[in-house]
Amino acid sequence: MQGSLLAVLVLSVLLAALARRFNASAPLALVVAGLAVSTIPVFEDIELDPELVLYVLLPPLLWSAGLESSYLNLKRNIRPISLLAVGLPLVTTFAVGFVAFHTVPELTVAAALTLGAIVAPPDAVSATAVGRRLGLPRRVMTLLGGESLLNDATALTAYKVALAAAIGSAATWGKGLGTFALAAGGGVVIGVALGAVIALIRYRLRDPLVESALGLVAPFVIYLTAEEAHGSGVLAVVVAALMLGQLSPHAGYETRLQDQAVWKAVQLLLESFAFLMIGLQLPTVIGELAGISASVIFASSAAVLATVIVVRIVWVYTFAYLPRMLSPRIREREPAPTVAQVFVVAWAGMRGVVSLAAAFAVPMTTLSGAPLPGRPHIVFLTFVVVIGTLLLHGLTLPWLIRRLGVQGDDARTDAIAAAAAQEKAATAAADRLDELLADPETAEVHERAADVLRAWNTRRRNSAWERLGRTEEEIGESPTAAFRRLRLEMLAAERKAFIAERDSGNIDDEVLRSVLHGLDLEEATLNRT
Structure with a gap:
């Protein structure tokens, strides 16, 4: 197994290098390549370990994105980012849950909501990569980047609440809201506290090598600490990274130069590995389909994928213009987005490895020992949404950006x-x-x-x-x-x-x-x- 994972790692880097060489979308190329090689015997038994994604891949990717983000830009766009990163995942959770419950007979309400929370958060890595290459306006890039930083926290917290109900843990609406508030508040507090401690230590060391080493372990420590305290590890890592990114101009030049090189390499390595692993899950997902009728598979797949896409488009268009219609203050403070810019944001809804990891982490049984209702459907429908959005949006987004002329003079x-x-x-x-x-x-x-x-x-x-x-x-x-x-x-x-x-x-x-x-x-x- 270790040899196979090493082979995946090496292959992912080589494929990413080829994609960069020919100016192609690396995430899309890696997913397609993963689907193609998943039938090769040496790769057939490679399954996505949820803990590998949530505790090894996710923290450093969030940390790297947070370091590169602008706290000031996020602050200036806090209203639209909050609507995308908090409101949209919650609405998607309920909308997908409603559709899945009515199209998959095996799913309970709680299991259907679990599926909704799993497919709710878009992974904006590929969208921002395309946007940066084609010169999207900075405000559009800020919205997509800010959404990707925070939406995982919303969706994973909703996932925990829905999954607890699905496996039979005593759960009420009040308890669910309490869990959500604790996760959000705890994540922010832990992120601020540990971010301040790390900043204090790093800037007193005056040793660039040790400072970079501390930066490499920081996201893992912060994420694990927050999760153990029942807070949101995602929020904790993002908040701490934004703090360190804001303070980085005051650090030593050697540390900045070293950090830039290290984190660009780490980001390329982890992102390439993650997207190739998505494609390699095809045999595992097919194995989950035993006993499921083709009509249910087709109807539920089309319905859930369409719901994910349509809900995002409706939500983005509604809250791009409705607040401006109702508030003169917003009209004065924020520039009016064009229809084309809004559509690009609405269409940049690719799902990624976090959704698949959450789906594979759904337990086989409830607390009573009975099989969890509809688990095979949850895994398969998640795979359909991830692959469907990556291929559909990934193949059309560059063309749409050029066709609509959504390019800024930044x-x-x-x-x-x-x-x-x-x-x-x-x-x-x-x-x-x-x-x-x-x-x-x-x-x-x-x-x-x-x-x-x-x-x-x-x-x-x-x-x-x-x-x-x-x-x-x-x-x-x-x-x-x-x-x-x-x-x-x-x-x-x-x-x-x-x-x-x-x-x-x-x-x-x-x-x-x-x-x-x-x-x-x-x-x-x-x-x-």
């Missing part, structure tokens, strides 16, 4: 904002240099070093408007110690100015990360041995 806007911020940063660096040269202790610094630094600063200021970024030209070789010390002081002033621009809302977190990356690389060059 690159141009970001470039102008970055250049304006560079202007202020260059001024701050020049002022700092003048302060240092006015100091009696640095008055004897070689004038050539100061001239080179001023010229370098001017070039950075001008190139920001020409290229809107830093060139890779080397400014001389083997700079003197004075040159190095003064330039580091100027970099610190630039970094402080950029952070202030981000905090005041003049530039986006994505712009900040981009310009800080340039400063970090420059600082690394100055500090090389």
Whole structure:
């Protein structure tokens, strides 16, 4: 079994590399490849372990997404994100539960609601990958990213409540709401507490290698702690990651550079493995169908898949325009979305590995020892929804984005904002240099070093408007110690100015990360041995 999983891991990375090489959708390619190779004998017995997904794959993927997300953007869009990440999964749970209960005779109400909670949360990994490649407007990307960060917490909590009722545990509406509130509140509190502790430890270590190692284990510790305390591990990890991401500009440059490289590799590895595993579950799912009539399979599959798609479209369109019609304040504060933008958000509802893991985690029996009603249907219908949405949306979403022209001018806007911020940063660096040269202790610094630094600063200021970024030209070789010390002081002033621009809302977190990356690389060059 271990050898087979290793083979899956290696194959997933190779396939992801090919997809990236040919600019194809890696999640879609991996799922199709998994379906194709699932009949090969060496891969037939590979089953998706729910604990592997929920405790090994999910925490680091959430952590990586949280680190890359913008707390300020999420805060500015908290209303629509909440509707997508909290309201939509709950509505989907009840809608799918109602349809499944009436199309699958074996399902009880609780079992049908369990299925609804399982297929409720979209996995926006593939949607955001497509959107980033095709240049979706930043607000659309923020909505999809924010939804994917938080909707798992809503759906998995609803899943726990419905599953408890399905297996025969005493459950009431009041107890269910209490469980939901405890999970949400506990997850947020634990995330804030552990995030603060980790930030305090990391930024006092001043050891980039240890800081990155601590960052690698942090999501697992946070997730497990929250789950053991009956809180939402998903929310805890997301909250802590957002905190660390917001504070990362204040960390050392070596830690930032190292974290970026490490987490991009980890994200590619885990996402590739997860999507290939989805396709490989075909033999297991087929094995669950013994004794189920073809008519029930076809009718329930079509009904549940259609419900998942239609509910999202209706919900997204309704709450994209209804609040604006009812509230003048919303009309003033939020730009009006176009019909095309709303449709792209509504169509980006691909389900993923979390849904399959939750389905496989449904126990075979109730607490009384009797077989759980409709479990084979739950597993099969989940597989249908996951594969159906991945193929349907994944194949059509890029075409729709191009066809509808849903592409923003964020690159141009970001470039102008970055250049304006560079202007202020260059001024701050020049002022700092003048302060240092006015100091009696640095008055004897070689004038050539100061001239080179001023010229370098001017070039950075001008190139920001020409290229809107830093060139890779080397400014001389083997700079003197004075040159190095003064330039580091100027970099610190630039970094402080950029952070202030981000905090005041003049530039986006994505712009900040981009310009800080340039400063970090420059600082690394100055500090090389």
